[in-house]
Amino acid sequence: MDSNHKKPLLIKVHPNDNVEVVVSPEGVLAGTVIYDNLTAIEDIPESHKIALIDFKAGDKIIRYDKIIGYANEPIPKGSWIDEHKLTLPVAPPLEELPVATKVPDPLPPLEGYTFLGYPNPDGSVGTKNMLGITTSVQCVEGILNIAVERIKKDLMPKYPNVDGLMPINHSYGCGVAIDAPEAKVPIRSLRNLATHPNFGGELLIIGLGCEKLMPEKLFPDIKEENVIILQNELGFNNMINRILEKAEEILIRLNKRVRKVCPVSELVVGLQCGGSDAFSGITANPAIGYAADLLVRCGATVMFSEVTEVRDGVHMITPRTINEEVGQKLKDEMAWYDNYLDDGSVDRAANTTPGNKQGGLANIVEKSLGSIVKSGTSAIVEVISPGEKPTKKGLIYAATPASDFVCGTCQLASGMTVQVFSTGRGTMYGLAMAPVIKVSSRTELVNKWKDLIDINAGKIATGESTIEEVGQEIFDFILEIASGTKKVWADHWGIENAICLFNPAPIT
Amino acid sequence: MDSNHKKPLLIKVHPNDNVEVVVSPEGVLAGTVIYDNLTAIEDIPESHKIALIDFKAGDKIIRYDKIIGYANEPIPKGSWIDEHKLTLPVAPPLEELPVATKVPDPLPPLEGYTFLGYPNPDGSVGTKNMLGITTSVQCVEGILNIAVERIKKDLMPKYPNVDGLMPINHSYGCGVAIDAPEAKVPIRSLRNLATHPNFGGELLIIGLGCEKLMPEKLFPDIKEENVIILQNELGFNNMINRILEKAEEILIRLNKRVRKVCPVSELVVGLQCGGSDAFSGITANPAIGYAADLLVRCGATVMFSEVTEVRDGVHMITPRTINEEVGQKLKDEMAWYDNYLDDGSVDRAANTTPGNKQGGLANIVEKSLGSIVKSGTSAIVEVISPGEKPTKKGLIYAATPASDFVCGTCQLASGMTVQVFSTGRGTMYGLAMAPVIKVSSRTELVNKWKDLIDINAGKIATGESTIEEVGQEIFDFILEIASGTKKVWADHWGIENAICLFNPAPIT
Numbered sequence A, B: 001m002d003s004n005h006k007k008p009l010l011i012k013v014h015p016n017d018n019v020e021v022v023v024s025p026e027g028v029l030a031g032t033v034i035y036d037n038l039t040a041i042e043d044i045p046e047s048h049k050i051a052l053i054d055f056k057a058g059d060k061i062i063r064y065d066k067i068i069g070y071a072n073e074p075i076p077k078g079s080w081i082d083e084h085k086l087t088l089p090v091a092p093p094l095e096e097l098p099v100a101t102k103v104p105d106p107l108p109p110l111e112g113y114t115f116l117g118y119p120n121p122d123g124s125v126g127t128k129n130m131l132g133i134t135t136s137v138q139c140v141e142g143i144l145n146i147a148v149e150r151i152k153k154d155l156m157p158k159y160p161n162v163d164g165l166m167p168i169n170h171s172y173g174c175g176v177a178i179d180a181p182e183a184k185v186p187i188r189s190l191r192n193l194a195t196h197p198n199f200g201g202e203l204l205i206i207g208l209g210c211e212k213l214m215p216e217k218l219f220p221d222i223k224e225e226n227v228i229i230l231q232n233e234l235g236f237n238n239m240i241n242r243i244l245e246k247a248e249e250i251l252i253r254l255n256k257r258v259r260k261v262c263p264v265s266e267l268v269v270g271l272q273c274g275g276s277d278a279f280s281g282i283t284a285n286p287a288i289g290y291a292a293d294l295l296v297r298c299g300a301t302v303m304f305s306e307v308t309e310v311r312d313g314v315h316m317i318t319p320r321t322i323n324e325e326v327g328q329k330l331k332d333e334m335a336w337y338d339n340y341l342d343d344g345s346v347d348r349a350a351n352t353t354p355g356n357k358q359g360g361l362a363n364i365v366e367k368s369l370g371s372i373v374k375s376g377t378s379a380i381v382e383v384i385s386p387g388e389k390p391t392k393k394g395l396i397y398a399a400t401p402a403s404d405f406v407c408g409t410c411q412l413a414s415g416m417t418v419q420v421f422s423t424g425r426g427t428m429y430g431l432a433m434a435p436v437i438k439v440s441s442r443t444e445l446v447n448k449w450k451d452l453i454d455i456n457a458g459k460i461a462t463g464e465s466t467i468e469e470v471g472q473e474i475f476d477f478i479l480e481i482a483s484g485t486k487k488v489w490a491d492h493w494g495i496e497n498a499i500c501l502f503n504p505a506p507i508t
């Protein structure tokens, strides 16, 4: 016991909350006097919750002004409320949820913000100028990877205006139930990845020739010049040479492109979190939410995702859907995922990780409430299924899995050109196809990973910055990153996570 | 019409068959007199079937002395029996199947055959001497890949006795329902991959620190020295340096290893087919079956797999299971897969590809009958679930998906050190972790892909070689490849397909 410990820092999100979160990295020791009427009665680690009142068994535990659980035993004031002390509430029943009942008024437009992008023939705008090569089946990956090494070594140096090379390798395409109802998810994802805005309107598909997902199944009107079928080639060297020739044709065109001033309304920003902790919901994610509002005010497209991290807070966002139809689509996506998890004999509670729990997130409800704030305050104008492209600008709910790799891949398929990614425990996540801005929920993580984290939202917890200040910083940084005038750390080092298609259908 | 066409070559598998398969690469033209009493009445492409009799609607169409379908219209003698002219029979009901009723007598032992392998502390024997690095979660892949490039460039040249470097990257580990009943499949697969016989008994796992699949979940007794947790490292360079240091420690030990003479009973050979055609079942697969018998006679472990390609011929192999228990496990695995496909609203007919059909395989029954012959004639001594390690030597049924990438990964997890892979349409498939011998079902493919196909079984169709001769050639080649005295084409070029874990559980 050490009651002479320096005054610890705690944070409360809403006046109605009956818990607070420990901000001090060293935690709080038993016996520490926190306020005049609150003393810690046991050691409590950083980012974990302290009881502000005496809870009886069954009492509501409130954070974010919402019930995050019920005390499953008496919890005296000053205790550490760890994950074992509360019971998970049931998920909000979908049928009864009010939709479009509290549609926010449009936020005041922000005019005049621009970035330097690569406009494409189809009207989209890229943030990178990349050679994309898509495979229709994993069979061809071994050959493509050898060709890619050759392109990097022999061709790329000749075309300095091209930012990079992206082989879209994946395990779909054959040995899968291609006519299963849910096969549409990986197929449309792959179709949309192949035509990503950062590929400059160029299309190149490498196929084998006997796969289920033939290139024409991806693009019924595909031109011969956009496809290489390896079974048509005479041996190894011809395969490599054909890919190199075609790649060089495209590189010559890409190399002539230059960045142009574009309105921020042409940006498509994806939001995600990974390795979350109890700070994520009070520092990084609210700041991202503030940046999301700024982007929406500029007319940009902003996508938030991660179904299992929205499910328990879905009642907070259905009222924000712009109309009945969008609200219903949101419920349908939640119901689809409930059923998908149920088929595997699990539910949304399967989302939380050991790291989340170590980071003070007691359960999926607490995690969800912190995750949803990334969406800011504007109306949800469209809900899209995994890998679909939005048809509207503004705030979009892209219903993807929460898995960082799968969410990232789905958001790329939806046309994302910059991702903002918050992390508490810390991940080095990066994507080759679009820059990923990493926002830390804690200052400690930034101190440890100076050369991996782009933005420190931990300053909010310590009172050094406001949510608005960090939100503005994120917004400004997005424009620099999108313009190529700054680089995220992941791109600086070349940290790239593989594409991971969401395939809810069986394999054969 | 051209009845002066040179005498076409056709092949019949069993005297009871009422169809034959066209062997001539140019096919058979309408009007061609094939035998005194058989004239083609329409053009029939290579590897497709001709009707030997007049079929009435509903008549049985027989190949391999088995019903491959029922005529769904009258089919006159001399017609092309394409996939649309027959109806799929129902799959053999599992309950009624006789098990262990025709257990083959043990084949006469073959003594004295050896290969040069790398014996491991656990008693297994490798065919390569590789540095394996396993990830516990995809989060760390971006860092590991950068370290791998550095190891290849800076370290590998110093340790010339080490054959290669294998990062086991995958999309499992987090963002998955780790407590779902079927999560055991990817977890045990990864555990067994990490300790593959070609990794010399060395273990190195790179983890993040907050993932669901923490290294201790893979190996409860894992030593600290076998694990690097990236969240414990201060920034990018420390992460890379830690991996490099640990890699070099292992490389120093691996570099001291030398190949030793080992009995063939220490080999673990996996059998697979991909891009099959109607020749696969009469050339490549029977020759592989002959080689399988030779291996079993030497006491080796031989695995055949691909549930959806066994399901329709399962009644041919349940009698060969060595006892009731093994027979029941075989039925259980079939039932598990029936149910898995049914959950996705498909069945085993989802297996066949456009390429199979172009290659003359009318349906999954015909494909299965041709696929199963890879197993040879010996008793099935054990049935294992996907990614399990066999506990017996001899012929094993490893119940994996048929997807080339997933089957290959599961067989590697089961300890496979050489794979024999038959192909008809042609695939360039290769694995970094174990050599893949590619056997072509057609001479035409070998002529086209001289530098990708290792063995030509097409000679059997043209009468230039017997099944036994090609089978012996495969067996001899396996021993050379396992000894490192010859290289398969895929290893010569460095053609490597990615690891693809089978995850039948949901992601979150």
Ligand SMILES: [Ca+2]
Residues within 6 Å of the ligand: A272, A273, A274, A275, A276, A306, A309, A371, A402
């Ligand atoms: Ca998340």
Ligand SMILES: [Ca+2]
Residues within 6 Å of the ligand: A272, A273, A274, A306, A402, A403, A404, A407
């Ligand atoms: Ca995530």
Ligand SMILES: [Ca+2]
Residues within 6 Å of the ligand: B272, B273, B274, B275, B276, B306, B309, B371, B402
């Ligand atoms: Ca096969």
Ligand SMILES: [Ca+2]
Residues within 6 Å of the ligand: A343, B343
């Ligand atoms: Ca079901």
Ligand SMILES: [Ca+2]
Residues within 6 Å of the ligand: B272, B273, B274, B306, B402, B403, B404, B407
């Ligand atoms: Ca296969």
